[in-house]
Amino acid sequence: MSAWRVLAALILALACAGCAAVGPDYARPELAAPEGFSEAGDASAVPPALELAAWWRGFGDPELDSLMERAARSNLDLEQARARVAQARATLRSARGGFWPTLDASGEVDRSKDSKNAVEGATYSSGKTSTLYKAGFDASWELDLFGRTRRSVESAEASLEAGREDLHNTLLTLLGDVATSYVSLRSNQSRLAIARATLESQSQTVEVTRARWRAGLVSRLDVTQAESQRAGTEADIPGLELEIKQAMHRLAILLGQAPGALKSELAAVRPLPEPGKAVLATGLPAQLLSRRPDLRASERRLAAASADIGVATAGLYPTFDLTLGLGLQSAGNNTFVSNASRYWSIVPGVTIPIFSGGTTLAAIEQKRAIYDEDLAAYRAAFLTALEDVENALASYYAQTARRVSLAEAARTAEESVSLARERYAKGLVNFLDVLSAQDTRYSAQDSLDQCRADQLTALVALYKALGGGWAAESVVQEEDGGAAGSSPAPRAEAVAAPNP
Known part of the structure; x- marks a missing residue:
């Protein structure tokens, strides 16, 4: 009965063990955040659920909308991220399995013959042959008295949550890359159209100048200057064509296709998208911690690192296990299935660490250092997020102001060409004055188009920095049936972009 008493005591200890888990209890660290973005002006309010806002729809470009949706379905970086989430989910299931006993079934037939000299001093007329039949179940259970398994599960849960946020961040990055590549494509198509129109105008100027030279009205210098100007513009065209091809190739890769797969679809020239008319609300800097998936992932990795300290600390404490055996054992197959053949065993065990050469303490120290590293990484990620927003705001407003000036420059340059030709x-x-006016017009038109693309x-960088759009479509299908969060993301509302 003493074994049963030990068993009862261990089960009672297990029931009470829920209140004891060694290692630190994790609490999300508080990060100091500025009161507002220095570049935001008065745009301090935040639209609800910015991560659900399909901001690209505010550009009013159906082709861009289609590319975004197809990329979210087919991008291979997303596929890799989903696979990593599946791996983390399996790791969590494995960690949770530590709460339960392991059960094995076994069966064997042992046929043996004793040696005649098996026992010293004994004499056998012949070796003895025997058969032993055995079948049964063995169960083993490590009791989680000090929270090693609970901390392991806590770490695995946090790692899974970090993996999900990494998936969200991959989607956020993908949306930004698709939009940026699409803007580059349409901008270079527009710049190519400007270059070709300018080349046509310059070719006409060359022909007129040649005719005037043959008539003796101008010098040969005028002809060479016109030809030189035309050749310079002609040299810009191959570079622009290359930029267009590279943008098409990049978009195809982002959609998980071969580089040339979208050539026929994207070859048709479409105008550069225009921002909407609503002013974007940036929200408060502290809200980035909940909106940006990279910051959420970093915080979850920090939680996992904290739990890992507890796992390592549990190595300083005893481990208790219980092994149970139950089955049938008989020397004859005709008596195998009978009450007399039953056997059972109960083996409570304890392992007390006494000396490990400092490896356990070193492991704890290592896990604490990993936590400190992840904490510094979390703080650094938040500062980088603030920088991303400030830089994007500064760039957007600078390009907006620059666009106004360049639009005026392009208008006056067009007027200058007309006046120069007339005079x-x-x-x-x-x-030379005519050629200079034409150069100025071409440069102003090209710069204006580049500025529109830069704006x-x-x-796009601002929306990405603010954490917008990563849950805008039902594309984050990382959960399988029955898992938490398996429902598709809510349908997004389009958010208009700032007015230039």
Whole structure:
């Protein structure tokens, strides 16, 4: 009965063990955040659920909408992130299995013959042959008295949550990359159209100048200057065509396709998207901690590191286990299934660490250092997030102001070309003035188009920095049936972009 008493005592200890788990109890660290973004001006309010806002729909470009949706379904980086979530989920199930006993079934037939000289001093007329039949169940259970398993589960749960946030962050990055590549494509198509139109105009100027030179009205210098100007513009075209091809290739890769798969679809020239008219609300800096998935992932990794300290600390404490055996054992197969063949065993055990050469303490110290590293990484990630928002805001407003000036420059440059041609026809200015006016117009138009692209790129970077859009579509299908969070993401509302 003493074994039963020990068993009862161990079960009672297990029932009371829920209140004891060694190692630190994790609490999310408080991070100091500024009261507002220095570059945000008055845009301090935040729209509800920014992560659900399909901000790209505010650009009013159906092609961009389609690319975004297809990328979210087919991107291979997302597939890798989903696989990593599945791995973390399996690790969690494995950790939870530590709460339960292991049960094994076994069966064997042992046929043996004794040696004649098996016992010293004994004499056998012949060796004895025997058969032993055995079948039964063995159960083993390590009692989690000091929380090693609970801390392991806590670490695995936090790691799974971090993996989910990494998946969200991969989607957020993907959306930004698709939008940026699409802006680059449309911008370079527009710049190519400007270059070709300018080249056509310059070619006409060359022909007119040649005709005037043959008539003896101008010098050969005017012809060479016009030809040189045309050649310079012509040299810009291959570079722009290359940029267009590279943007198409990049978009195809982001959609999980071969580089040339979207060529026919994207070859048709479409205008560069325009921002909407609503002013974007940035919210408060502290809200980035809940909106940005990379910060949420970093915080969850910190929680996992804290739990790992408890797992390592449990190595300083005894481990209690219980082994149970139950089955049938008989020397004859005709008596195998009978009450007399039953056997059972109860083996309570305890292992007390006494000396390990400092390895356990070193492991605890290592886990504490990992926690300190992850804490510093969490703080650094938050500062980087603040920098991302400030830089994106500064860039957007700078490009907005620059666009106004360049639009005026392009308008006046167009007027200058008309005036220069008119005055040249009257002999009031030399031909170099006409060429200079044409160069200025081409440069102003090209710069204006680049500025429009830079403004949109800065706007995309701002949405990404604020953590917008990563749950805008039902694309984060990392959960399988029955898992928490398996329901699709809510349908998003389009958020208009700032007015230039």
